[in-house]
Amino acid sequence: MDGAGLPGKGEPLTARFISGGTQNVIFEITRGEHRCVLRMPPPGAPPDRDKGILREWRIIEALDGTDVPHTSAVGVCADAAVLGRPFYLMGFVDGWSPMDTPGRWPEPFASDISARSALSFQLAEGIALLSKVDWRAGGLHDLGRPNGFHERQVDRWTGFLDRIKNRELPGLDVATEWLRAHGPLDFVPGLMHGDYQFANVMYHHGAPARLAAIVDWEMGTVGDPKLDLGWMVQSWPRFTDDPADSEMGYVDMRGMPSRDEVVAHYAVVSGRQVDDLDYYLVLAKWKLAIVLEQGFQRAGDDEKLLAFGPVVTSLMASAAELAESTDYRG
Structure with missing residues (x-):
């Protein structure tokens, strides 16, 4: 030093x-x-x-x-x-992470549900701003391979899965073939986080909610920033005011804006169109299922990794269901 x-x-x-x-x-x-x-x-x-x-x-x-x-x-x-x-x-960073108290928000967001919506809008704004970074000027021209980014996704991750899997994943073939046949409406390369979610951000203390920092850049690359958006909202409830649909894994979603509202906020801040969101949702669910399957396959007696088992099958089934039900033609 x-x-x-x-x-x-x-x-x-x-x-x-x-x-x-x-x-x-x-x-x-x-x-x-x-x-x-x-x-x-x-x-x-x-x-x-x-x-x-x-x-x-x-x-x-x-x-x-x-x-x-x-x-x-x-x-x-x-x-x-x-x-x-x-x-x-x-x-x-003098702030807090949603992982500090999994399952509940710190004050004032624990008691004031109306203050929570800003947590979500700030989360979306973080990657919207990231998508606008001039990565070439920042010296990141060789960080990733944006050319052919989407064309490589299916072959890369199916190849990875073939090397590790020892069980069948219902819905895999449906989602995989759908992804081979579809793509985004447009592709504007940009800096992406790669694992964007509440777990990988920090907020300043107190209200109103203000994002303090995006953290944990292991998966960062130059690719398609809208995959960060799909990753962020792939399990987001459509309507967070339904008590039966207000839990999203490790965070309490009560009082949060709907998925459509946070996606719309991303679109306004980033300047990118989001009409092809279904493509990114299928890709995010499918890819996350494969990533988590690796953890499940090497779990041994690790209860945390063993818990990935049903999550993987649920994600892959959800990817296939969306692929079969969407009218997206991109």
Whole structure:
């Protein structure tokens, strides 16, 4: 840190573990009055995570100076000899994550249901702003392969599934063939998060809701930003005022706007048309089912991963049902 000219030289350094798993570990680093966050692969992570962590750094560095809520880029170290793995430092965000209290919102959103709608509109606005980032000017021209992005999706992920699956997934063939036969109405390449949902954002404390940062960029690439939208709303209830349909996994959706309302907000902020949403919903459900199937196949006795089993079958069946019922012709 001293060699990089970062503030706090001469102050004692303390580290506090925040979170971590098989992919990354995160620590709060404090030197005097200066705070930042260190993110790096754990010792047992696969070697490709080293490239992944440096890839993440490129994205958050490119976001500096944009309207996208993000953690600031503080510094990066590619030398594994320093801490055992490459790492980067990002700005500390004084905020909260929906994952801090799964299943319930913090105050004032727990007691004031009317304040919750802004959480959703801010969520949609985050990726809408991300879709407008000039990724070429940010030096991300080689981050992904936007040319042929949609043409590669089916072959890439069916090939991946063929290597890992040992059970049949009802609806797979229907959804796969539908995706082969359809595509978006238009494709404007842009920066995308890749796993956009409430779990991967932070909000400022208090109301009204304000997005503080989009986090966890492992899946970030240059591709089709509208897939982020499809991913975000693939399980969003059409009508959140129905008590039977107000739960969306780990968040309480009561008081939230409908799916159509958040999609419309995305369209206004991003300037992109959303008439082809059904295509992205089928693609998101189908792709997420395959991604989660990997976790299920290696679950062993891990109860969390075993729980992916019925989620996968439900997602794939939902993708096939939507494919068969939609009148989308793109």
